[in-house]
Structures are given as C-alpha cells and as structure tokens.
Amino acid sequence: MSMPVSPDVPALPPPGAPLAHYVATGPFDPNAMEPMTRQQERVHLASQLTLMWWKFKRHRLALASGIFLAVLYASILICEFLAPYNYQERHIDFIRSPPQAIHLFHEGSFVGPFTYGLNYQLDMNTLRRTYSEDTARIYPVRFFCRGDSYQFWGLIEGNVHLMCPGEGGTLFLLGTDRLGRDMLSRLIYGARISLTIGLIGIAVSFSLGVVIGGLAGYYGGLFDLVVQRAIEVVQSLPHIPLWLALSSIMPPSWSPILVYFGITVILGLMDWTGLARAVRSKLLSLREDDYVVAAQLMGARTPRIVFRHLVPGFMSHLIAMATIAIPSMILGETALSFLGLGLRPPITSWGVMLNEAQNINIVVLYPWLILPVVPVIVVILAFNFLGDGLRDAADPYR
Amino acid sequence: MLLRYILRRILLMIPTLLVTSALIFTVMELPPSDYFETYVAEMAAQGEKADTSRIEFLRREYGFDKPIIERYFLWITGFVQGDFGYSFEYEMPVRDVVGERLALTVLVSVCTILMTWIVAFPIGIYSATHQYSWGDYGLTFLGLLGIAIPHFLLALIFMYFANVWFGLSIGGLMDPVYFNQPMSWEKAQSILAHLWIPVIIIGAGGTGTMVRAIRANLLDELQKQYYVTAKAKGLPPGKALRKYPLRMSLNFFVSHIGDVLPSIVSGSELTAVVLSLQTTGPLLLRALQSQDMYLAGSFLLFLSCLTVVGVLISDIALAFLDPRIRLQGGSTK
Numbered sequence: 001m002s003m004p005v006s007p008d009v010p011a012l013p014p015p016g017a018p019l020a021h022y023v024a025t026g027p028f029d030p031n032a033m034e035p036m037t038r039q040q041e042r043v044h045l046a047s048q049l050t051l052m053w054w055k056f057k058r059h060r061l062a063l064a065s066g067i068f069l070a071v072l073y074a075s076i077l078i079c080e081f082l083a084p085y086n087y088q089e090r091h092i093d094f095i096r097s098p099p100q101a102i103h104l105f106h107e108g109s110f111v112g113p114f115t116y117g118l119n120y121q122l123d124m125n126t127l128r129r130t131y132s133e134d135t136a137r138i139y140p141v142r143f144f145c146r147g148d149s150y151q152f153w154g155l156i157e158g159n160v161h162l163m164c165p166g167e168g169g170t171l172f173l174l175g176t177d178r179l180g181r182d183m184l185s186r187l188i189y190g191a192r193i194s195l196t197i198g199l200i201g202i203a204v205s206f207s208l209g210v211v212i213g214g215l216a217g218y219y220g221g222l223f224d225l226v227v228q229r230a231i232e233v234v235q236s237l238p239h240i241p242l243w244l245a246l247s248s249i250m251p252p253s254w255s256p257i258l259v260y261f262g263i264t265v266i267l268g269l270m271d272w273t274g275l276a277r278a279v280r281s282k283l284l285s286l287r288e289d290d291y292v293v294a295a296q297l298m299g300a301r302t303p304r305i306v307f308r309h310l311v312p313g314f315m316s317h318l319i320a321m322a323t324i325a326i327p328s329m330i331l332g333e334t335a336l337s338f339l340g341l342g343l344r345p346p347i348t349s350w351g352v353m354l355n356e357a358q359n360i361n362i363v364v365l366y367p368w369l370i371l372p373v374v375p376v377i378v379v380i381l382a383f384n385f386l387g388d389g390l391r392d393a394a395d396p397y398r
Numbered sequence: 399m400l401l402r403y404i405l406r407r408i409l410l411m412i413p414t415l416l417v418t419s420a421l422i423f424t425v426m427e428l429p430p431s432d433y434f435e436t437y438v439a440e441m442a443a444q445g446e447k448a449d450t451s452r453i454e455f456l457r458r459e460y461g462f463d464k465p466i467i468e469r470y471f472l473w474i475t476g477f478v479q480g481d482f483g484y485s486f487e488y489e490m491p492v493r494d495v496v497g498e499r500l501a502l503t504v505l506v507s508v509c510t511i512l513m514t515w516i517v518a519f520p521i522g523i524y525s526a527t528h529q530y531s532w533g534d535y536g537l538t539f540l541g542l543l544g545i546a547i548p549h550f551l552l553a554l555i556f557m558y559f560a561n562v563w564f565g566l567s568i569g570g571l572m573d574p575v576y577f578n579q580p581m582s583w584e585k586a587q588s589i590l591a592h593l594w595i596p597v598i599i600i601g602a603g604g605t606g607t608m609v610r611a612i613r614a615n616l617l618d619e620l621q622k623q624y625y626v627t628a629k630a631k632g633l634p635p636g637k638a639l640r641k642y643p644l645r646m647s648l649n650f651f652v653s654h655i656g657d658v659l660p661s662i663v664s665g666s667e668l669t670a671v672v673l674s675l676q677t678t679g680p681l682l683l684r685a686l687q688s689q690d691m692y693l694a695g696s697f698l699l700f701l702s703c704l705t706v707v708g709v710l711i712s713d714i715a716l717a718f719l720d721p722r723i724r725l726q727g728g729s730t731k
Contacts, residue, residue: 229410229413232414232706233414233418236414236660236706236709237705238698238701240668246425249428338550339671364561373547376548377543377546380545381543
C-alpha cells in the first residue's frame, strides 16, 4: 500500500493526533487540477493593451486608417524630399497651369514616365491664359534627382527630390496657382502644418481636460461647481465667432510661426470641455472604489491618486475620444484660414491654399485650385475610422 | 423636487451668464484698436478724410473715454433692458440690424433642422436594425462623408457643379430683384426656390452626426434583455422596436435641443458667407472683423443666452421623460 507521495509532503500523523502545520514550498498554481490550454493561457495573461490590440486588429477599416495616417505623418518629416518643387518657387511662365498628365507611351512606343512640353497662349479677348500640350517636346521624369534647393527642416541645405521634371520641362501634376507655384508641392508642404495643428491642438485640450476634469471629479464640492459653470460658459459660446475674435487679438507683428502656435492654442482652448466632462463623470463613479480608499489610507496624495491610480484606468477611452476630436481641429484651422484669419502666408496649410479658391468664378475657371479639399476629407475620414476602432477596442463591454 | 431642481438651475444660470458676458466683453475689448481707429484707417486708405468731429461725438456718446468697467456695466444694464447698443457700421441700433435678417435665418435653420430629422431618423433606424449589411455600410459611409467635408467647401462644390451642369448661378436667398422689397407672393416663391440649396448643404453634416448617434444609441438598446424578451414573447418586430428601444434611444435626441436653439439664430456662418445668404451669420463675422463691438458683443451674448436656456430646456425635458434622471437629479454627492 505504498502511494506515490512527493518527497516534501510529510507523512500523515497517527490517527487522533493533530495535523502538523504545513506550507507547500512549490509555487501556487490555481489551475493545477485542470491546466489551461496554451490559447486560454494567452488570453488570460494578456495585458489590457494586448487585448485592445487584438480587438483593434479585427476592425479592418480602422487598422488600414491607422496605417495610412502613420505613413502620412511619417511623410511630413521628409516633405522637402517628396515635393518635386520648392513650395515657394514661382514659375512666372506657367501661371494657373492646369494639371499635367504623366504619359508612358509616345506615338505607340514605350518611353517611360514623361511629360509633354506646355505651350502658353494669352487669349487677348478674355485675357485668360490657355495651355496646350506640345507633343513634339518630351521630358522624361527623373527620379532621385537634383532640383530646387531647399533647407531641410530649415537647417540643412539640400536639393535632392524624389522626382523632378525632365531638363527644361515642367512637372505640375496638380497644376499651379495664381503665382505659378506647384500645387502638389504646396499640398505636400501644407500637410506638415495641417496635420500637426490637430496634434498640438489636441495636446493642449487634452492636458487641460484631464487636469481640470480630474481635479473637479475628485474634489467635487465648490471646485466642481465652479468648473462645471466654466465648462458651461465655454460651451455656450459659438465656436467660429470666438475663434475669429481671439485670432483677431493676435498682433499683426507676430511672426507666422508664432501665429501658428497661437492658432493651435486657440483651437485647443475651445475644445477641452468635452474631455473634461468625460474625465469628471468617470472619476465621480470611480473615486468611491475600494482601491482608492486603500491608496488614501496608505497616505497617497490627491494628485498621485488621480493621475497614478484613477486616470490610467480610462486612459485608452480618453485617447479614443481625443482621436475623434482631431478632425474638428483640422476643420477649424481650415475654416479660419479660409476666412483669411488663420495662418498667414508664407506658411502654407491646406486651409491657406483653399483660401484662394474662395470665389466661385475661380473654381469654375481653375477647378484644380479646390483640390486641397481632397486630403482634408481623406484625413478626416481616416481619423474618424481610427477613432471608432480605438473606441470599440477600449470598451471592455463590447 | 422637480420644481426645486428647476429653480436651482435657473438661479445658477445667472452667474454663468454674468461670467459669459464679462468674457465676451473682454474678448471684444482685447484688440489694440477700436472701431473708430479701424474706420479712420480705412478712410485714409481710400484717400478720404474721416469726419473727426462726428467720431469724437460718437466716442463720447458711447463712453469710449470712460474706464472699461463702467462701459461694461453700461452695456450689460442696457442689454438686460433690451437695449443692445448701436452698430457703428450700419449706423442703426443693433436690434434693427439683426432684426431684418433674423426672420430669414430662422426660416433657413428651421428647414435645415426639419430636414435633418426627417432624413436622419429613418436612416439611423435602418442602419441599426440592419447592422453590418451593405445598406448599413453605404449609409454610414455617406454620413461620415457629410461630416468630413467642410460645409463651406461643400457649398463651393455645389455651386461649381450647379454652374457646370445646369448653368445655374446660385447664392443668395432670393432673386436680386426682390432685395429690400416688402414680402409678396413672388418674393416668397423666389425664396422657396433658392432655399433648398443651403438647407441641403448646412444639413449634410448635422444629418451625418445624427445618423451616427441614433445608430449607436439604438444598437446599445437592441442588445438589452428586455428587447430580447419582447421578441421572444412574439411581439412583431416593428412594434417591439417602436414600443421600447426606440423610445429609450430618444434621450440623446432631447439632450440635443440645447445645441439646436442657438444654431437656429446664428445659422451656419461660413456656408452663409460662401453662398452670400442674407442671414445673421455673415453679419456677425463681418462685425467681428471690423470690431463693430456692440453688434458683435450683443449678438454673441444673445447666442450664449440661447444656449444656456436650451440646455435648461433639454435638462428639464429629460427629467420629465426619464425617471432615472428625475430621481437622481436633485441629490448630488
């Protein structure tokens, strides 16, 4: 009657005698009787972030939007290289030239990507410039070539571009504007401003919202009352007029860069209320939980409890909210610049470019000037999809 | 209980509005120059000389030589008594300047809101009940597109295609013939013929937002057990939907009223500028740019009053509709 007994378990005492106190030395394993499968273990041990990532991956459209936006944001780092021209370079001979097509075949034979020369005529009756393709002149597009010189990040001199026109030719894929500047290049440079304005603006409103909403939700009482009224005040003011009023305060002597930061701060200042309300209502329900009491008893100070214990609990939710708020910033900048009260040239953003397409006559005569609206729409759609995906992924009940 | 809640909310409105008015006044005062300086500079740029004695008179009349606090009190006491100040640019009392355009603005906005509701409701309900079908995807995408395109650009694009395809020139709310004419049958017809374009353009974004909200709210309700029970007991799908989840998902709709009220009066400013509508939006923007401070300030304050009142109305309506809110309403932690 010998049973296989592990060596560290003492033998049973004789009947009637008390059991000796016993502590197993091996690690505690609650699933010892029924071990989990590999897959179960993976799910059970996954961190919150991993779970979110799994859920997010299932949302194809959101994933694609995320990748698209990541590529776009990466591209603004090297827009000097991507743009075929310097965005301030004026081509006086090609004012308001329509978009040029890239051809591959010339008279049936393969040449590779090239553009035809542009012939320019001034219609003496309407004083309109008309352009026509001159199929006799062929300019093969060059890649990784030397073109307009630029200052990379305003620091390093350079002149290497991804693609440039053939020697003596032109490459206006999206046409030129009233000063003969290449629209595509301006679009690529404009992305740098338009895309970052959303990020900086949301950073301002995010930090304001989390701090103010966090403290109001945790302290409650008089502070909460004041904050709630303040939120009501800010929300009761119509946005566009207030943006206008605030941006007219900025002195005209400010440099364009300063104006850019001013605009982002204005956009952020108007937008923190939604986040603050979300944080406040979350905190109101969470602050009664046991782990907060435990932290208080251990002597943690209020900021530590709020920002170390409470806020991380719903941070993912907040980030999803912020992602959805970015489009409104981009639209806000577009609207302000469209009215001529946002950014000023020489800074180029999509809104500044659209400012030139304000007049219906211009849009009818030179429809390519309204093209900057396409990236605006695409980026806003992408942010919406991404935000939807993030929100679903951050919601544990879905 | 409810009465005390309402009374408390109304009392709380007073400090809110006071702070708002002070904020608006500060914002109006902040630009380094005032309307008269802008005016003199504009006249000088045109090579004309401004009438300095008249400007001095106006300055004194409106107390621009007095300290800022005193002027604020003059303005705010006037506002409470219904005297909204004087528009320097139009040389008329603010009330008359705004009053002319208010009727048209309300017309455009009410039509827009009605269209938004009429279009958004069926689409939202369809999307929610047919989740993940092709119809749902298509409609959701359309709605998103409506949100993503800036309104003023949609207006431009609309005008462009109307011009190219139909040779139509749009813009304005009536044929130029009827400007400054008393209302007549022909004028009303002309307004109606021009009305649909701004209504569609301004409504696009709002419809998109509302479809999304209705869909999300209804989807949440459709998962709940009472709906499953109702269906399991054999209630026809249409009736089950109408009786329970639809009513629950209307809460958000009521809380939306707070935003609707001010937008009825201000309209969509930028779209109105592009389409050159004779509504209050462009008036407000122009006043802000030329620092016509009483016109801009009084109008802004009027809008915030409307927002605060709108929020109050929607809160009260919610408390009436939803016992959960009513019972929690008074007691704060």
